[in-house]
Amino acid sequence: MDEFDLIHRITPKKSHQNALVMGIGDDASVYQPHSQCEEVVCVDTMVERVHFRFDFSTPYEIGFKALAVNISDIAAMGATPKYYLVSIAIPPHGDEEIVTALYQGMKALADTYQMDLIGGDTVSTRSDFVITVTVIGEIPKGTACYRQSAQTGDIVFVTGELGSSAAGLSLLMNGVAPVKSVDTAFFLERHKMPQPHVVAGQICSSFPRVTLNDVSDGLASELNEIAEASDVTVEIEADKLPVHADLPLLNDKWLEWVLFGGEDFVLTGTIPEADWTSFEKQCKEKEVKVTQIGQVVHDQYAGVNLKENDQQTKLMKRGYNHFKK
Amino acid sequence: MDEFDLIHRITPKKSHQNALVMGIGDDASVYQPHSQCEEVVCVDTMVERVHFRFDFSTPYEIGFKALAVNISDIAAMGATPKYYLVSIAIPPHGDEEIVTALYQGMKALADTYQMDLIGGDTVSTRSDFVITVTVIGEIPKGTACYRQSAQTGDIVFVTGELGSSAAGLSLLMNGVAPVKSVDTAFFLERHKMPQPHVVAGQICSSFPRVTLNDVSDGLASELNEIAEASDVTVEIEADKLPVHADLPLLNDKWLEWVLFGGEDFVLTGTIPEADWTSFEKQCKEKEVKVTQIGQVVHDQYAGVNLKENDQQTKLMKRGYNHFKK
Numbered sequence: 001m002d003e004f005d006l007i008h009r010i011t012p013k014k015s016h017q018n019a020l021v022m023g024i025g026d027d028a029s030v031y032q033p034h035s036q037c038e039e040v041v042c043v044d045t046m047v048e049r050v051h052f053r054f055d056f057s058t059p060y061e062i063g064f065k066a067l068a069v070n071i072s073d074i075a076a077m078g079a080t081p082k083y084y085l086v087s088i089a090i091p092p093h094g095d096e097e098i099v100t101a102l103y104q105g106m107k108a109l110a111d112t113y114q115m116d117l118i119g120g121d122t123v124s125t126r127s128d129f130v131i132t133v134t135v136i137g138e139i140p141k142g143t144a145c146y147r148q149s150a151q152t153g154d155i156v157f158v159t160g161e162l163g164s165s166a167a168g169l170s171l172l173m174n175g176v177a178p179v180k181s182v183d184t185a186f187f188l189e190r191h192k193m194p195q196p197h198v199v200a201g202q203i204c205s206s207f208p209r210v211t212l213n214d215v216s217d218g219l220a221s222e223l224n225e226i227a228e229a230s231d232v233t234v235e236i237e238a239d240k241l242p243v244h245a246d247l248p249l250l251n252d253k254w255l256e257w258v259l260f261g262g263e264d265f266v267l268t269g270t271i272p273e274a275d276w277t278s279f280e281k282q283c284k285e286k287e288v289k290v291t292q293i294g295q296v297v298h299d300q301y302a303g304v305n306l307k308e309n310d311q312q313t314k315l316m317k318r319g320y321n322h323f324k325k
Numbered sequence: 326m327d328e329f330d331l332i333h334r335i336t337p338k339k340s341h342q343n344a345l346v347m348g349i350g351d352d353a354s355v356y357q358p359h360s361q362c363e364e365v366v367c368v369d370t371m372v373e374r375v376h377f378r379f380d381f382s383t384p385y386e387i388g389f390k391a392l393a394v395n396i397s398d399i400a401a402m403g404a405t406p407k408y409y410l411v412s413i414a415i416p417p418h419g420d421e422e423i424v425t426a427l428y429q430g431m432k433a434l435a436d437t438y439q440m441d442l443i444g445g446d447t448v449s450t451r452s453d454f455v456i457t458v459t460v461i462g463e464i465p466k467g468t469a470c471y472r473q474s475a476q477t478g479d480i481v482f483v484t485g486e487l488g489s490s491a492a493g494l495s496l497l498m499n500g501v502a503p504v505k506s507v508d509t510a511f512f513l514e515r516h517k518m519p520q521p522h523v524v525a526g527q528i529c530s531s532f533p534r535v536t537l538n539d540v541s542d543g544l545a546s547e548l549n550e551i552a553e554a555s556d557v558t559v560e561i562e563a564d565k566l567p568v569h570a571d572l573p574l575l576n577d578k579w580l581e582w583v584l585f586g587g588e589d590f591v592l593t594g595t596i597p598e599a600d601w602t603s604f605e606k607q608c609k610e611k612e613v614k615v616t617q618i619g620q621v622v623h624d625q626y627a628g629v630n631l632k633e634n635d636q637q638t639k640l641m642k643r644g645y646n647h648f649k650k
Binding site: 005021022025027028029030031032033035037039040041042043044046047049050073074076077079085086088089101120121124125126127128130132134135137138139141144146147153162190212213214223314 | 346347353354358365369370371373374399402411444451455466469471472537538
């Protein structure tokens with residue numbers, strides 16, 4: 001692989017952000033931050049055979065997802081993604097075609113958000129691809145959505161639908177769906193090319209007291225993080241959890257996908273009850289699906305409770321607590 | 326390895342930067358950019374057995390260098406490093422002790438510059454460590470030092486000394502020094518724990534028209550980049566190149582280390598002749614060693630010429646062009 005040729009191929013020919021002063025091509029990139037904003041930064045790494053497999057996803061899809069998971073973290077702060085940097089460690093089986101497609105997948109998603117690629121590194125490794133993406137976003141001062149401000153009485157919500165990504169992964173691992181009429185392509189795409197919920201996050205940040213997480217590790221884990229950081233107890237109701245109509249057809253244990261599957265990259269959080277109607281209205285206007293799934297039930301962290309058929313179960317970060325109340 | 330325990334260990338207990346609004350512990354970190362500054366960002370990856378070896382360097386030294394090479398890129402813009410994010414892919418032979426020491430090496434250097442660790446990821450990989458560091462710096466608006474503003478008559482300079490890192494690497498590869506009196510520890514340390522030239526870069530950015538590169542790929546490569554970007558021709562003189570007094574004792578081909586060795590992480594660039602005296606004075610006040618090594622000799626890029634004993638040689642990015650003028 002000719003490194004100079006590769007860098008030439010992947011270097012953007014034009015930029016979206018007017019605030020970009022110097023893009024790729026010097027020792028570092030330079031941009032002018034928005035004077036009324038704070039900067040929001042995160043980094044995430046995906047490793048071949050740990051986080052993705054070339055027999056499950058195309059290089060384009062893998063690139064798309066590597067950027068998507070980072071944009072999702074920016075969305076979970078309520079911020080707007082602006083710039084990204086990509087570092088790829090390339091093993092011997094990684095030819096130029098694969099690497100170019102990885103960057104194309106990222107660029108496709110980046111263009112949706114007018115994001116600019118402003119840096120990176122391509123290095124060799126001996127065994128597996130390692131893809132590290134850094135994303136920088138901006139948010140109006142003081143409006144970022146953290147985890148620690150939930151209070152008793154707040155409504156617990158989720159954007160979009162849950163469990164679809166885990167269903168897609170299960171279909172990839174186990175082959176065809178048990179029911180012919182199910183549109184498996186939908187679930188596969190949710191797993192392979194998840195869409196970060198940036199607009200939903202922006203709506204959240206326009207309200208004064210919203211807690212927010214993106215559902216990367218599973219709903220139970222994310223809500224436990226919020227409950228713990230806010231020192232409150234959260235209660236959610238199984239029959240309110242939004243899922244695709246076909247999800248229950250795929251597996252009897254679909255509720256496990258919903259609660260613990262993760263990688264849906266929707267947003268979950270809390271908002272004061274007084275703001276709920278206005279929040280719902282704004283979501284509707286921006287075509288963001290939002291669902292009330294529960295409530296903050298009392299002060300002090302005692303986990304996340306699931307109500308299902310008049311039974312209460314305590315949801316741990318990674319599974320049920322089988323010592324039921 | 327317990328990931329939560331590890332994250333707890335490496336998460337900073339306090340921060341240096343008052344502008345940090347939210348450090349590690351949410352989906353992303355948030356900071357308030359300086360209102361009179363631009364943001365400067367870069368990322369670099371080091372791979373085990375490609376960029377470093379555990380039989381040559383301790384984990385502490387490897388961590389130190391992984392951050393140093395990125396700070397050096399920030400220094401090469403004239404900027405001040407503020408924040409860093411670290412992503413580590415950990416192979417089966419990477420135990421908690423190694424990983425903790427990697428972070429300690431980074432923290433030691435970061436503390437020197439009052440930098441805060443504001444994000445990261447730790448993931449598994451099957452074969453070699455892959456360490457990716459993102460650094461964010463700031464610089465007063467419009468004062469960054471790029472590569473394209475060199476003009477005929479400008480003085481070509483270098484900070485610090487050249488060739489020491491390559492000498493250190495050679496000592497590591499080939500064992501003991503040929504001359505007993507030579508302080509090999511000095512050269513080994515220059516290779517294993519290079520010091521980025523942040524203060525030198527800051528002085529450069531206080532002048533209106535300085536071009537600047539850090540010497541990562543070798544002096545010839547860096548000056549060719551500046552000459553090409555500025556569309557000028559540069560001439561340097563062999564007997565002006567600053568080296569440690571013992572360097573010539575180590576190898577007859579020490580000039581190759583100086584010109585092509587790289588990894589010295591000193592700065593090289595150009596400055597108008599009219600500013601030279603003032604520049605030298607400021608460097609002296611801040612205890613920065615700076616040396617004039619040549620001049621920009623004419624418009625249009627025709628490479629970098631080396632004058633040595635009345636002979637002229639054209640320096641290519643990676644070696645001599647043996648078709649001498």
